[in-house]
Amino acid sequence: MSGTESPVVAVLCGDRRPPDMDPVERVATVRYADAGGLPDALRGADVLFVYDFLSRAVPGAWHAADRLRWLHIASAGVDPVMFPELRHSDVVLTNSRGVFDSAIAEYVLGVVIAFAKDFAGSLRLQQRRTWRHRETERVAGTSALVVGTGPIGRAIARLLRAVGMSVTGAGRRAREADPDFGRVVASEELTRHLPHFDVVIAVAPLTERTKGMFDARAFAAMRPGARFVNVGRGELVVTSDLIAALREGHLAGAALDVFEQEPLPPESPLWTMENVLISAHMSGDFVGWRNALVEVFADNFARWREGRPLRNVVDKRLGYVPSTP
Amino acid sequence: MSGTESPVVAVLCGDRRPPDMDPVERVATVRYADAGGLPDALRGADVLFVYDFLSRAVPGAWHAADRLRWLHIASAGVDPVMFPELRHSDVVLTNSRGVFDSAIAEYVLGVVIAFAKDFAGSLRLQQRRTWRHRETERVAGTSALVVGTGPIGRAIARLLRAVGMSVTGAGRRAREADPDFGRVVASEELTRHLPHFDVVIAVAPLTERTKGMFDARAFAAMRPGARFVNVGRGELVVTSDLIAALREGHLAGAALDVFEQEPLPPESPLWTMENVLISAHMSGDFVGWRNALVEVFADNFARWREGRPLRNVVDKRLGYVPSTP
Known part of the structure; x- marks a missing residue:
């Protein structure tokens, strides 16, 4: 999209909000929600940023995704969001390949x-x-x-x-x-x-x-x-x-x-x-990883607003980002 | 030396004798000794192989070293044998540089x-x-x-x-x-x-x-x-x-x-x-290290018998083998 209208970004997060969201907040309406609030946040949202990447809340809230075009997940594995409705939708899925x-x-x-x-x-x-x-x-x-x-x-x-x-x-x-x-x-x-x-x-x-x-x-x-x-x-x-x-x-x-x-x-x-x-699912979680994850999303968000190609687009049939051979 | 006469090799070891000594035993009289037996073993010996490299027994037995020409230690550090009498003697000192x-x-x-x-x-x-x-x-x-x-x-x-x-x-x-x-x-x-x-x-x-x-x-x-x-x-x-x-x-x-x-x-x-x-002074002691240590000695022993230059000759003023460049 190119922007007179302010896009709506839903962010699924737990107790802890993502850091460094200023570049996104400056140009978008950002709705932070936990699992319970996700349907309300999704209604009318253009973008969903799944920051709480271990959450299984997305499928249950999917009915409210009435204008979603892009879902970004703050992890390398996309299995938590690979449910059939997303897979068969036109919603573009991107991940955080590279951070970990x-x-x-x-x-x-x-x-x-x-x-x-x-x-x-x-x-x-x-x-x-x-x-x-x-x-x-x-x-x-x-x-x-x-x-x-x-x-x-x-x-x-x-x-x-x-x-x-x-x-x-x-x-x-x-x-x-x-x-x-x-x-x-x-x-x-x-x-x-x-x-x-x-x-x-x-x-x-x-x-x-x-x-x-x-x-x-x-x-x-x-x-x-x-x-x-x-x-x-x-x-x-x-x-x-x-x-x-x-x-x-x-x-x-x-x-x-x-x-x-x-x-x-x-x-x-x-x-x-x-x-x-x-170890407690932490092998990739270096000091600064949360900032790095938001940086990947913010970079992709700028690309999305400017109509440039997104990075880390998941092949939804394969279930991962295919390597550029 | 070049060999009609069979050289005498004293080996300082504890309970555990060095493995793979056959190539040395075939051409030399080998006397295995613990700390207590070291003076007797040293008397008339040409070579001392300090296999028990943590032992501090060599200085106390040195008086019996009446024809020693070469001392080899099965370690990289030579500090256990850097006592003044050895340092000021003509006895050549070699170590096990490289094994660890x-x-x-x-x-x-x-x-x-x-x-x-x-x-x-x-x-x-x-x-x-x-x-x-x-x-x-x-x-x-x-x-x-x-x-x-x-x-x-x-x-x-x-x-x-x-x-x-x-x-x-x-x-x-x-x-x-x-x-x-x-x-x-x-x-x-x-x-x-x-x-x-x-x-x-x-x-x-x-x-x-x-x-x-x-x-x-x-x-x-x-x-x-x-x-x-x-x-x-x-x-x-x-x-x-x-x-x-x-x-x-x-x-x-x-x-x-x-x-x-x-x-x-x-x-x-x-x-x-x-x-x-x-950890218990073991960082270099991989499975097979004892065999590798004896291999270094046996290789040097063959050189010594044939009059070729020994490897890993310690500079006794410095206390280690100087790097070549």
């Missing part, structure tokens, strides 16, 4: 080294004031499969390669000579490839095709002693199958930042497993 | 990321089955000073740079355009440079010049919130000054693999400090 790449890649490299060097074991010994020398592993020369070849997966691949790991990607299409991965194998044939890697990292978008892809069959296919890292979505994993594979000792460890149910319930056996590292 | 570089560099990168991402905090929350989202730091764009420009310091610099940190070295001579560090500042002016770094890593050899170099003055010069990593020697640090700087909150954290007293005594306050990560 570097931070998540650092987290993944960190847990890979933490496992190799048994940092958790050192901390437990420290709590008991116990000095115990152990031999640990080298990271260089080990191999990783990064399942998910979007920008976060690419950032992970670059960092793991930088420390001497050999990295392969798994994506929709098998291919060679990828700039970040070298080789990419087809996710459809995952179990055929899983036996060849010391570490398997899940960072695929959550779609109907990827849901539950890490199940008993996948874990059984992994190399004995392999480790598993999930920084994608909890629902990529059949949690009970993962727990079984860890308990049997087939997998040596798992670092989990995302879970089928979040917050992870106190009764989950994962909490007390010594070979599991748990 | 990559493993120690990975450990350092790992603790740098572990601090940035608060892995210790996540583990403590996990033990309490508590889900708590936090914002964490990015590593890329932060700065590190590596104090010690030998091969271990260089390996550390390369890995930290590979993840986007800006790295400077501190060594005996200030210089520019170093292949691994870019800029190297003079250790003599350390306090002038310390304020400029987020992380300070101690990996200098222990000599009269470096002993206690990290004292109250050095810690006070560090940036508030800086972190300190010691993978060199415990005696580089005045431990009580480090504890004070951590308690005051001037330093945000310390990862310590080496200590003035090892094993670290149970009563040390370091054990219970939440911003301290303790």
